[in-house]
Amino acid sequence: xxxxxxxxxxxxxxxxxxxxxxxxxxxxxxxxxxxxxxxxxxxxxxxxxxxxxxxxxxxxxxxxxxxxxxxxxxxxxxxxxxxxxxxxxxxxxxxxxxxxxxxxxxxxxxxxxxxxxxxxxxxxxxxxxxxxxxxxxxxxxxxxxxxxxxxxxxxxxxxxxxxxxxxxxxxxxxxxxxxxxxxx
Amino acid sequence: xxxxxxxxxxxxxxxxxxxxxxxxxxxxxxxxxxxxxxxxxxxxxxxxxxxxxxxxxxxxxxxxxxxxxxxxxxxxxxxxxxxxxxxxxxxxxxxxxxxxxxxxxxxxxxxxxxxxxxxxxxxxxxxxxxxxxxxxxxxxxxxxxxxxxxxxxxxxxxxxxxxxxxxxxxxxxxxxxxxxxxxx
DNA sequence: GTCTATATATTGATAGAC
DNA sequence: GTCTATCAATATATAGAC
Numbered sequence: 001x002x003x004x005x006x007x008x009x010x011x012x013x014x015x016x017x018x019x020x021x022x023x024x025x026x027x028x029x030x031x032x033x034x035x036x037x038x039x040x041x042x043x044x045x046x047x048x049x050x051x052x053x054x055x056x057x058x059x060x061x062x063x064x065x066x067x068x069x070x071x072x073x074x075x076x077x078x079x080x081x082x083x084x085x086x087x088x089x090x091x092x093x094x095x096x097x098x099x100x101x102x103x104x105x106x107x108x109x110x111x112x113x114x115x116x117x118x119x120x121x122x123x124x125x126x127x128x129x130x131x132x133x134x135x136x137x138x139x140x141x142x143x144x145x146x147x148x149x150x151x152x153x154x155x156x157x158x159x160x161x162x163x164x165x166x167x168x169x170x171x172x173x174x175x176x177x178x179x180x181x182x183x184x
Numbered sequence: 185x186x187x188x189x190x191x192x193x194x195x196x197x198x199x200x201x202x203x204x205x206x207x208x209x210x211x212x213x214x215x216x217x218x219x220x221x222x223x224x225x226x227x228x229x230x231x232x233x234x235x236x237x238x239x240x241x242x243x244x245x246x247x248x249x250x251x252x253x254x255x256x257x258x259x260x261x262x263x264x265x266x267x268x269x270x271x272x273x274x275x276x277x278x279x280x281x282x283x284x285x286x287x288x289x290x291x292x293x294x295x296x297x298x299x300x301x302x303x304x305x306x307x308x309x310x311x312x313x314x315x316x317x318x319x320x321x322x323x324x325x326x327x328x329x330x331x332x333x334x335x336x337x338x339x340x341x342x343x344x345x346x347x348x349x350x351x352x353x354x355x356x357x358x359x360x361x362x363x364x365x366x367x368x
Numbered sequence: 369g370t371c372t373a374t375a376t377a378t379t380g381a382t383a384g385a386c
Numbered sequence: 387g388t389c390t391a392t393c394a395a396t397a398t399a400t401a402g403a404c
Contacts, residue, residue, distance in 0.1 A: 010288065011197065011285075013195065013284075014197050014288065016378080016379065017379080017381085018380095027390075028380080028381080029381090029383090029388075029390075030387075030389075033387060033388075034387095038380065038381090089286075090287070091283070094344075095283060095340055096283045096284075098344040099275070099279060099280045099283045099284065099340060099343065100195055100197075100280070100283065100284045102273075102343050103274070103343065103346075104198065109344065109346065113344050113346070116344050116345065117345075142353045142356075145341060145350050145353055146354055146357045148337065148341060149333075149334055149338050149340075149357075150333055150334065150337055151337065152336070152337040153332065153335065153337030153338070153340070154333050154337070156279055156283060157329060157332060159282060159283065159286050160286060160293065160300050161300065161301075162287075162293065166329050170329075170330060172326075173326075173327070173333075173361075177357075177361050180364045200396080200398085201397080202397080202398095211370075211372075212398085212399080213370075213373090214369075214371070215399095216398095216399070217369060217370075221399080222397095222399090
């Protein structure tokens with residue numbers, strides 16, 4: 001799906017159907033055989049991201065280590081490598097779309113929320129696996145959302161400053177928070 | 185400045201100069217007397233946000249309490265009220281622009297980075313004022329960026345889910361982290 | 369400085385041949 | 387299913403009167 005890459009690189013509004021068709025080595029007319037409107041194409045892209053969560057995001061980092069907490073940091077390391085690889089010009093495709101078209105397109109926003117929720121569920125699996133090490137009053141579902149908060153906020157600043165440092169610092173603080181949270 | 189409000193509500197690319205002119209009760213032709221291009225208008229808007237940091241963002245929350253740490257949470261409360269007031273459809277105008285046009289327009293990105301840096305500086309003033317209560321190995325400049333990370337990440341999820349909860353949870357976790365960090 | 373009018377390009381989308 | 391051709395609308399931007 002060529003649109004996925006283009007929306008990721010330039011955003012939804014800045015990508016024309018001409019761009020999409022050219023990248024797919026087709027013509028604009030052909031696009032409309034598959035997608036009724038440009039918004040429909042966006043929804044298809046967001047559905048695609050839902051499908052890609054495990055194969056493209058979680059599976060590799062999760063296999064790198066047995067420790068559930070370290071799995072989380074392996075996921076962050078994957079995003080860190082992505083930022084470095086693009087010179088901190090691109091971050092999280094879902095986060096980008098959340099802020100660009102979130103409120104204007106209800107159907108898209110719901111799929112964005114689903115992407116967020118599924119991402120958090122994967123992280124919560126790790127937190128649950130380490131449940132005995134956490135204080136009993138810690139809500140691990142909320143904590144999984146806080147982990148995403150740190151990821152997205154760190155990515156945003158890395159892109160804003162075009163340097164990986166704010167993202168790396170965010171990882172360090174998350175590490176410090178976990179250290180203070182987890183039983184020794 | 186009408187463009188500021190429109191970029192905030194609909195984003196940069198989704199706002200036309202016609203929209204801006206109409207909101208300013210003028211005509212598109214008039215806009216070009218003040219701004220050479222649409223990108224120039226964006227830069228002016230971002231400059232405006234730099235000027236507004238203290239009068240429109242920091243001053244009121246900072247005056248609400250003497251405790252420097254509570255000043256920070258007063259700032260978060262201000263953003264929380266903003267989210268609630270708009271039904272979680274709008275968040276941080278700088279964050280929006282950072283992810284929508286950040287990499288495509290270098291001049292804009294630099295002004296976005298300046299907005300981020302100044303925001304963090306204000307927060308760091310609070311952290312420095314509470315310096316003796318922090319562990320000596322805590323880098324308060326980095327911590328100020330982590331505070332922004334949590335703000336922006338929390339706003340993003342609040343908008344994605346169209347509910348204030350993720351933002352409120354982020355505040356709770358920041359509070360918990362500070363509690364664990366600060367000397368009793 | 370603000371207006372009207374318009375140039376030029378591009379947009380999302382459609383029609384119909386093959 | 388993919389193409390060519392094209393529509394109608396809209397975009398940014400300009401020219402020149404007042």
